[in-house]
Amino acid sequence: MTTPSDAHDELAGPADGPEPQQPVAEPDAHPAGGDHEDAAGSATAPELHEEEATAPEPPATPQPSPSGWAALARALRFRASRGQLLAGVLCAVLGFALVVQVRQNNETSLSGLSQADLVRILDETTTRGDALATEVNDLRSERDQLLSGSDKRQAALDALRRSAETQGILTGRLPAEGPGVVVTLTEPNGQIKPVTMLNMLEELRNAGAEAIDLNGNRVTASSAFAGVPGAVTLDGVTLEKPYVWTAIGDPDTISTALQIPGGAMAAVRSNGGEGVLQRRDLVEVTSIRTLPDPQYATPVPAAAG
Amino acid sequence: MIAVIGLVVGVVAGLLLQPTVPLELQPYLPIAVVAALDALFGGLRAMLDGIFDDRVFLTSFLSNVVVAALIVFLGDQLGVGTQLSTAVVVVLGIRIFSNAASIRRHLFKA
Numbered sequence: 147m148t149t150p151s152d153a154h155d156e157l158a159g160p161a162d163g164p165e166p167q168q169p170v171a172e173p174d175a176h177p178a179g180g181d182h183e184d185a186a187g188s189a190t191a192p193e194l195h196e197e198e199a200t201a202p203e204p205p206a207t208p209q210p211s212p213s214g215w216a217a218l219a220r221a222l223r224f225r226a227s228r229g230q231l232l233a234g235v236l237c238a239v240l241g242f243a244l245v246v247q248v249r250q251n252n253e254t255s256l257s258g259l260s261q262a263d264l265v266r267i268l269d270e271t272t273t274r275g276d277a278l279a280t281e282v283n284d285l286r287s288e289r290d291q292l293l294s295g296s297d298k299r300q301a302a303l304d305a306l307r308r309s310a311e312t313q314g315i316l317t318g319r320l321p322a323e324g325p326g327v328v329v330t331l332t333e334p335n336g337q338i339k340p341v342t343m344l345n346m347l348e349e350l351r352n353a354g355a356e357a358i359d360l361n362g363n364r365v366t367a368s369s370a371f372a373g374v375p376g377a378v379t380l381d382g383v384t385l386e387k388p389y390v391w392t393a394i395g396d397p398d399t400i401s402t403a404l405q406i407p408g409g410a411m412a413a414v415r416s417n418g419g420e421g422v423l424q425r426r427d428l429v430e431v432t433s434i435r436t437l438p439d440p441q442y443a444t445p446v447p448a449a450a451g
Numbered sequence: 452m453i454a455v456i457g458l459v460v461g462v463v464a465g466l467l468l469q470p471t472v473p474l475e476l477q478p479y480l481p482i483a484v485v486a487a488l489d490a491l492f493g494g495l496r497a498m499l500d501g502i503f504d505d506r507v508f509l510t511s512f513l514s515n516v517v518v519a520a521l522i523v524f525l526g527d528q529l530g531v532g533t534q535l536s537t538a539v540v541v542v543l544g545i546r547i548f549s550n551a552a553s554i555r556r557h558l559f560k561a
Contacts, residue, residue, distance in 0.1 A: 214557035217499050222455070229505030233494065234457030236512050240487045241461025247480050249465070250472045260533070 315357055318364040318435035322357040326394040326429040327401055329421055333387060336418020337376035342410075344371045346391065349410040353403035355395035357431040361385050364435040375417070397425035478527060479520040482539055486519035487512060489543045492550040499557040519543070 256264070314320035329346070331338060347365060350358055358365040363380055373379035378389075393400060401423055404410045414421045472480055490512040497503045519539050526535030555561070 214499050214554075214560075217501060218558070227505075229503065229508070230453040232505045232509055234453035236457070236487075236509065237454045237491065238457035238461035238464070240484070240491060241458040242465045243461075243480060243484050243487065245462050245465030246470055246472060247484050249469065250477065250480070 317437060318357070318366040318433075319437065321430070321432045321434055322394055323428060323430045324356075324394045325397055325427050326355070326392065327397050327404075328424045328426055328429060329391040329393070329404065330424075331389040331391070331414055331419050331421050333376070333417075333419050335420075338378065338389070338414060338417045338419045339375045340371040340373050340378045342413045342417050342419075343378050343380075343389070345413050346404075346410040347371075349403055350391070350393045350395070350400065353395060353400040355393035355400060357394040359392040359431045359433050361390055362433050364431065364433040366435055366437075368437070392429050392431055394429060394431055397427075401425055478532065478536075479523055482519045482523050482536055483516045485540055485543045486515035489546050489550070490515045492547050492554070496550045496553045496557075499554055515543075 256267075259267070311320065315322045331346075343360075347358065347360075347369075360380060363369075363383065363385075365380070369381055371378060371380055372382070373384065378385050404421075404423060406412075411421045411423070490508070493511060494503060494508045497508070522539050523532060523536050526532040529535075
């Protein structure tokens, strides 16, 4: 592209230059033109041209040709001769092929490389691909490790949390709610003994009560009844009448257990008291009890267990 | 003048159409282009010598292209395609240089 363009510029510039010299060149141009016609007509001229085109050193021009610029200007003049048309068509083909090849060369850079270069590039690419694949595997295993690790930790945390909730409800550290019963004991004809209250608590526990409240006090494993009939104390606190038990558990099981003949309700009646049992779909045990830290007992180490 | 216009038209057509070279022709096109350039410079020099002949120009143009492609094809079949391509380019380059030198002498008398 550049070479023809430069040539074109080179030709076009001087072509304007010799214009003033045209009168001088014109007389010579006619003989030259005639000479050219003769050369084209003769059969030997093409041979001559072929010889000269291949020869590196041009032989002395047959005639002292006019200025080269004049010949160029003459050739550049617009003439619809057969030779000009043919040269134009061939030059068009050349320009087309030139541009196509340049574009092709720019597009496909790999196809122009030698076999050794291609092998080297292939080798480098393969090595790089292998390294990347190894890295992918490493990262994937690391990710799996982290995921399973966090899964384990999460599962352990969940288990601990559930365990803590269960323990908290059972030991009275946490408020609880759920289906259960409310038992109200009154003393219309007598006084309820502390042992009757203890009997009631044990019946509740046997029936599967999970959280028990008595007059706003949480009843736990360490709770103790004391006092005298009519003035029962729970953990040293005298209970107000009426006694209201609130227990969370299966209402049917608890009510059946409390009302069996000779059971807790029968004991209350034999003390001259009266009991009203209500099954509820939702009862709340909001009272809590804080336990002191164990002074002597420590957990058995997990490894030993 | 028509030659220059033809060259420009060819370049513009190549830029606008943006054709893709068929795979079978890809090894031969660059050599063919160099051969055609050689023929073009030969024709320019012949014109300055005053012995330009369109028939010779056509013949040399086409034969240059065909022979160059043929040599590359033969080299490919023999397994020395790259070396023969280099050889063709060197020879054509020398011819282009000598033709350019001749044109220069015509134009600049030096």
